[in-house]
Amino acid sequence: GEDVEQSLFLSVREGDSSVINCTYTDSSSTYLYWYKQEPGAGLQLLTYIFSNMDMKQDQRLTVLLNKKDKHLSLRIADTQTGDSAIYFCAESSNGTASKLTFGTGTRLQVTL
Amino acid sequence: NAGVTQTPKFRVLKTGQSMTLLCAQDMNHEYMYWYRQDPGMGLRLIHYSVGEGTTAKGEVPDGYNVSRLKKQNFLLGLESAAPSQTSVYFCASCRTGGIYEQYFGPGTRLTVT
Secondary structure (H helix, E strand, C coil): CCCCCCEEEEEECCCCCEEHHHHHHCCCCCCEEEEEEECCCCCEEEEEEEEECCCCCCCCCEEECCCCCCCCEEECCCHHHHHHHEEEEEEEEECCCEEECCCCCCEEEEEE | CCCCEEEECCCEEECCEEEEEEEECCCCCCCCEEEEEEEECCEEEEEECCCCCCCCCCCCCCEEEEEECCCCEEEEEEECCHHCEEEEEEEECCCCCCCCCECCCCCCCEEEE
């Protein structure tokens, strides 16, 4: 079955860049997503990338996709304390965009 | 729009008790999902529905049942709760087509003693 792996924890200083990495297994994924979960809340879509793209930039966020290595990354520029959250990578399962497989989540801690 | 709402927010059950978690969405979405979130394991799909009157098993369906009698509601039932079902449960919904963005409820924290 599909498997999505992430490191569990990342700590960065305010103002630095954060890079959160993810590896996935389903090569037929149409979309790959990054969801953000703030404390005590549900997940919210942060950004996504279509599988035929290498890079997507959206303000402070940059998503890089390496399909050959099945590697996805999320870079947050000028990280702020409000970026402290858990970030989940997700892939569409079995090529079906309606069903997702989520990674374990990376907890981002931003220190002053 | 309220989006996706879940009832209740918290619940404590004794082993063997039953309960139903209610999820409601007001966005006219076709697809609805139930996940559980456990530390270090991310979100795992329990059951999902692609339309009113239909349900399907996800990754971890054992010990749970679901029903989708109305398009806007998706119910998750635990017939005989076990301590292994202690978790945070999230409901989500999404519309057909586009990027299939899933909209999540605020979660239900369930403890089984």
